[in-house]
Amino acid sequence: MELSIEMYKGIHPGIILERELKKRNLKKGPFALSLQEYPQIINDITKGRRGLTPALSLKIDSALGFEEGTMLILQAYYEIKKEKQKSESGDYPNLSIFRKILFWDTDIHKIEWHEQYKTVIQRVFERGNDDEKKEILRFYGKEKIKEITGSTRITKNKI
Numbered sequence: 001m002e003l004s005i006e007m008y009k010g011i012h013p014g015i016i017l018e019r020e021l022k023k024r025n026l027k028k029g030p031f032a033l034s035l036q037e038y039p040q041i042i043n044d045i046t047k048g049r050r051g052l053t054p055a056l057s058l059k060i061d062s063a064l065g066f067e068e069g070t071m072l073i074l075q076a077y078y079e080i081k082k083e084k085q086k087s088e089s090g091d092y093p094n095l096s097i098f099r100k101i102l103f104w105d106t107d108i109h110k111i112e113w114h115e116q117y118k119t120v121i122q123r124v125f126e127r128g129n130d131d132e133k134k135e136i137l138r139f140y141g142k143e144k145i146k147e148i149t150g151s152t153r154i155t156k157n158k159i
Helices: 013-023 028-034 039-046 054-064 070-089 117-127 130-140 142-149
Strands: none
Touching: 013 028, 013 039, 013 054, 013 070, 028 039, 054 070, 117 130, 117 142, 130 142
């Protein structure tokens, strides 16, 4: 089977894998076992929580009849898209705005801002001052703040 890579550029390969498995009426667990992999690994990949390794992508390509390297190329395009998004939005918020006491238990320069966004947003909106909240709102955007806190309120006045 040939998969048009152009159409799927930037999409996590797990989403494509899940679609292919459904289309072929294959269950994830037995498919994983047929590849001699743990079902949890395939599940994590299809949920977008894990990327593909070269070895696993070759197994998947072979099992699904894709051209060798197809899934790995999709993984590479996905990683490229993620990097572009990082550089466009900035890797981290303006750290000079945050008081050291807010992140007393960690090195603020080692925070994975995109991976740990839930914890960061909760902490800043529970303990941060208005300037810190505004910076987190600017960095993550209203949608993500609302998803975590249920509101984008900074003070009594809405932003």
